[in-house]
Amino acid sequence: MLAKWGAAALVAGVLAVAQPTAQPSPPPGPTPGQPSLDFPVPPSGEPSTEPSGEPGTGPGAPPSQIVPRxxxxxxxxxxxxxxxxxxxxxxxxxxxxxxxxxxxxxxxxxxxxxxxxxxxxxxxxxxxxxxxxxxxxxxxxxxxxxxxxxxxxxxxxxxxxxxxxxxxxxxxxxxxxxxxxxxxxxxxxxxxxxxxxxxxxxxxxxxxxxxxxxxxxxxxxxxxxxxxxxxxxxxxxxxxxxxxxxVARPSAFAITPVSGIGLGVLALVLVGGFGLLWLARGRDTRATATDIGSVEPLVEEGGRVAFASPDGVLPGEVGTVIDEHVDVADVTATVVDLAVRNYLAVRRTAAGWTLVRRNPADAALTGYETAVHTALFRDGPEVALAGLRVDLAPVREDLYASMVRHGWFTRRPDRERTRWTVAGALLALVGAVTTVVLALTVGHALLGLAVVAGGLGLTVGARLMPARTARGSVLVQQVRGLRGFLRGDLAAVPAADREMVLSRSLPYAVVLGESTRWLAHLAGLERVYWFEGDLAAFPEFLRELDAAFAASGQLR
Missing domain, CATH: 2.60.40 (Immunoglobulin-like)
Known part of the structure; x- marks a missing residue:
């Protein structure tokens, strides 16, 4: 009996050795109402990769839910x-x-x-x-x-x-x-x-x-x-x-990366814009800064000495070429020039100063000169300076247009200034509205202020926008030389030609502010053909004529 049980035990032992070790089983599924990780950890705790066959197949394969990352x-x-x-x-x-x-x-x-x-x-x-x-x-x-x-x-x-x-x-x-x-x-x-x-x-x-x-x-x-x-x-x-x-919100006007970039872009635009403007105006700056000697406007014609302005510029055009504005002095100089050229005479009466028409406007006059002549004698052949009211708008328009027509400017300076001034004002307005909107919403309000600054900069720079042409810059230098002539000595002018030379150059002296010095030369003459009165009273006439034109409110 014992032998039989011993044999049975030996067989059982051998079978036990030959039997493979049982594989651990996955934990049971999630208990209802309890959260779970939804898949078991691999038995070895090691990372697993999917076998080449179907997921989850083969001995020791991990559950199919486990994937890398x-x-x-x-x-x-x-x-x-x-x-x-x-x-x-x-x-x-x-x-x-x-x-x-x-x-x-x-x-x-x-x-x-x-x-x-x-x-x-x-x-x-x-x-x-x-x-x-x-x-x-x-x-x-x-x-x-x-x-x-x-x-x-x-x-x-x-x-x-x-x-x-x-x-x-x-x-x-x-x-x-x-x-x-x-x-x-x-x-x-x-x-x-x-x-x-x-x-x-x-x-x-x-x-x-x-x-x-x-x-x-x-x-x-x-x-x-x-x-x-x-x-x-x-x-x-x-x-x-x-x-x-x-959350501590930064001030709407705090410097943030966004507003900092915007301010940097604005700085570049302003610097670049004013740099381009400086280049465009460089020729004009050199023209006004260069030291230039006296220009000799006297020419000989048939044995007589006559006055000839640089590039044919008229007295009313001189001031506009220099300061790019049509001023009262430009129109006053034009009236004196019309008197010198025998289209009108200046007369002093007991009632005051009077302008008398001598010849009608003709084809020899430019558009703006014709406009002056027409405005003065619209109501008759004589007009008193006292209470004189004239429409100078056509004069201003034609005088600006002549700047472009002669090739001294590429564009009308008045319209160019207005265009850029309006653009700058609108840009500043847009910037102001943008500043308010940004301050009340997402912040970065400095971007709006940057636009305001750009608009104001454009408005300030608008005064410098109109650039003269090369011909206009040369004329500025010649006009400066003409002033040197007006300050010089006229001893070389023959006596027979003195009245004509002094009279034809007087309107240029008026517009260039040299009339007092020039009148000293005229004082040596007994009389002049275009002025009916004592030349000593000529400065008074100029002041009243300036006042009459200024009263129109159309010129500065």
Whole structure:
């Protein structure tokens, strides 16, 4: 009998040795009403790769749910409002994975603040928290991280909202994010968003199962993007612990990167614009700054000496070429020139100064000279300076037009100034409105002020916009030389030609401010043909004529 039992024992022992060791079985599925990681950890704790055949086949193959760079989470809201979180991360590759999860999330004009407690890690890596981040540094293998979140539950309009970002701040693309969420009461509403911060893209799947456990699935999440879960529970389900910090908004007029770039661009535009303007005006600046000698305007014709202006410029045009404005002095000099050329005479009577028409306007007069002649003698052959009112608008228009017609300016200087002044004013107005709008909305109001400054700069620079042509700049130099002639000695002028030379050059002396010196030369003459009175009273005539034209209000 003993021999038989001994033999049986020996056979059993041999069979026991030959029998393969049993494989560990996966843990049972999730208990209803409880969150779970939804898949077991591989038996060896080592990272696994899928075999070449069907997933999950072959001896020792891991469950099919485990894929490289996957994150599984189990979340549960505790009665006191804390959120218990278990994260299981499958890291594949020696480079590892790192997560910087923000613990401050913008919520309107405030920051929602979360706190991490009871942080523990089981696996190949490290975990830590700072005031603003949860930081995970994981290496190859499957690692489980557990922690609780304080600040996830808030009371909102008779309900409670639980918010936590299931995945955020990972430095690699995640192939799969899965999460299960359970709370003491079933969810009333679920909002799950995936993608960049602030995006409204819904998660791939967020479904509550028969056990009232919410299960979320999000495949293919790019590095740096987030899965943001917000679950609404009935009011009073758990303790509320949400915390918010008011965000100190910078002053609307603070220097920010955006406003700094805008100010830099404005500075470049202003510097570049004024640089181009300086180049355009450089010829004019050199023309007025260059020291130039006296210009000799006297010419001999048939044995007689006559006066000839540079480039044929008329007295009324001289002032406009120099200062780019039609002034009262330009029209006054034109009246004197018309008297010298025998189109009118200046007479002094007991009642005051009177202009007398001698010849009608003809083809020898330019457009603006004809306009002056017509304005003076519109009501008869004689006009008294006392109470004289004339329409000088046609004079101004024709005189500006003659600047372009003669090729001294590329464009009418008055219209060019007006165009740029209006553009600058409109730009400043747009900048002012933009400043107000930005200050009341997104900030960066300095951008609006930059536009205002640009508009004001354009308005100031508008006075310099009209650039003379090369011919105009040469004429400016010649006119300056003409002033030297007017200040010189006329001893070389023959006596027979003195009256004509002095008279023809007097209008130029008037417009260039040299009339007093020039009248000293005329005082040696007994009389002049165009002035009926004592030449000593000529300055008085000029003052009253200037006053009469200034009273029109059309010239400065």
């Amino acid at each position: 996957s994150v599984n989470l189990a979340l549960r809201v505790e009665p006191d409002g804390r959120l218990s979180v278990t994260e299981q991360v499958f890291v594949h590759g020696v480079a590892g994975m790192t997560r910087h999860a923000a613990l401050r999330i913008r919520a309107g004009d405030r920051d929602r603040v979360f706190t991490i407690d009871d942080l523990a890690i089981d696996g190949n890596g490290s975990a830590e928290t700072t005031d603003d981040e949860l930081i995970l540094r994981l290496r190859e293998g499957v690692t489980t991280v557990k922690y609780t979140v304080d600040g996830a539950v808030g009371d909102v309009g008779g309900h409670q909202q639980v918010r936590w970002q299931l995945a955020s701040g990972w430095d690699v693309d995640l192939r799969q994010v899965r999460a299960s969420f359970a709370a003491p009461s079933p969810p009333e509403n679920v909002v799950c968003r995936a993608g960049r911060q602030g995006s409204d893209t819904p998660c791939e799947s967020a479904i509550t199962d028969h056990g009232q456990v919410l299960r979320v699935v999000q495949p293919d999440l790019p590095a740096g993007e987030r899965v943001d879960l917000q679950v609404t529970l009935p009011g009073g389900t758990v303790g509320a612990n949400a915390r918010f910090d008011e």
